[in-house]
Amino acid sequence: MSYPKPFPLAAPTKGPQQPTFAPDLSVRLICPDCRDPNPNIIEEFGRGDLVCGQCGLVLGDRIVDTRSEWRTFANDEGDDPSRVGAASDPLMEGMEQLDTVIGFKDGGSGIARELQRAASRSQNTRSERNLLSAFRDISTWCDQFSLPKTISDIAKQLYKRSDEEKLLRGKPLDAVIAACIFIACRQAHVPRTFREICNLTHVSKKVLGQCYKALEQAFNLTPGAAAARPGSGVSAVVTGPEDLLIRYCNHLALPANMQAICKDIIVAAREHGIADGRSPVSIAGGAIYFACHLLGHSKPVKDISSVAGVSEGTIKLVYRLYYAEREKLVKKEWIKDGKASLERLPVEQSSK
Incomplete structure (x- = not known):
């Protein structure tokens, strides 16, 4: 899928073409005192200076340190992460993934609670909060059912797709999550019966069947289907x-x-x-x-x-x-x- 460029090109105009500006790659940084065609420029990150290695002349200051913020013990073939922070979650693409936690210790003034409310309102929109809540419920139920993380990830992807397409609008959230877990178990070849899913999620079999039928038709999960709908990312799996x-x-x-x-x-x-x-x-x-x-x-x-x-x-x-x-x-x-x-x-x- 091709995404539109953020800065589209303007329509061509008839007339003299405007000169294009580009960096001159032939320009090299040399020491003005040594005039050496092969300069030995050293970056001193401890002081933030750019120094000539022969005469010691400071050529620049306040340079940015692009190295990693910690000492790495990896071998030559290992990766050396250069920035801090947790790994990005592809399921949260397009949403803010950096959380700010407000402490509870405020001396009994009640400021911490007000700050927590303000942070919860400003950090995420209502749809993002609902998505995060659904993801937490999926992880909790999969842990209670002793299901591997693969099934939890598949269920989250399926729920996100159904939420984006508005396939189960008006259905109870628990029923939608239960249907996603049921389909994820089939996709991962770890099948669970309707009765087991109903006992886990406390969702009636009738409502669970309605949600499953809706997802089955939307993603072409009918038994015997040769292939799923293009782009759905879901294939038909029959439990025997x-x-x-x-x-x-x-x-x-x-x-x-x-x-x-x-x-x-x-x-x-x-x-x-x-x-x-x-x-x-x-x-x-x-x-x-x-x-x-x-x-x-x-x-x-x-x-x-x-x-x-x-x-x-x-x-x-x-x-x-x-x-x-x-x-x-x-x-x-x-x-x-x-x-x-x-x-x-x-x-x-x-x-x-």
Whole structure:
């Protein structure tokens, strides 16, 4: 994207062209006493003088020290920062990033509080304060959910884009932030379910779904989309039950080989059209329940239900669908190696 230049060129005029002024690069600074064509000019930053190294004549004073303000211990290949201050935040581009903090100690006169109010009004506009508040909420919720900083940054970028485009005007701030975190988890391949996001942010599932649908249409996040809208910076990511297996198995303290077997069962069921139309959470919970009985690692359905966040009846329903087609899902190599046994699978009766 090309940005307009701050000083556009004037329209050409007919007539004699005006002379252009430019610095003469052939001019060199030499000592007027030595007249040496190759002068040895030394900059004494301690005194702020420009001195001839041969005769000691002061050629200039009050020079600016452009070196770093501290001693650096980096090697020759390392960077030597020459200015102080924290690193700039690209998310805060176009806004003031230097903060001034007013102290609380004023001897009980109340001046500090008045200065804090005046500083808060003068430093940032209302939109900038709202953006900073939303960024703080995103960071807090991501920390409570033990999400990495990558997801927090993606959620902040998505919120800033939606705020600039006015996509969710009138929606509650908590719902917008929750939808951004939900999409960021999918983008970073660390998916979280709607139920988990709702429990974290205390946002109703209905409002969260409305905000997600609005962002989904705006940034072309529909499942199966080949590419996102040009310039949106967001790509379509579909969450499958395989993405949820690792976290569920870790919470249930299952062995490492359980994840690979559950994934093979889900893939085989998808190829044969078994349990199609079920939610990824239900399929993941049913596959874990099926694999636990198949390998002899019995886990109560109540524990799987609490980890996956679905009802016990839903998990048993998926299990019955898998049990009916068990010959297609269980590999013969597992039975030959003694890992699996079809006789361990109990017959679940449908509750009517």
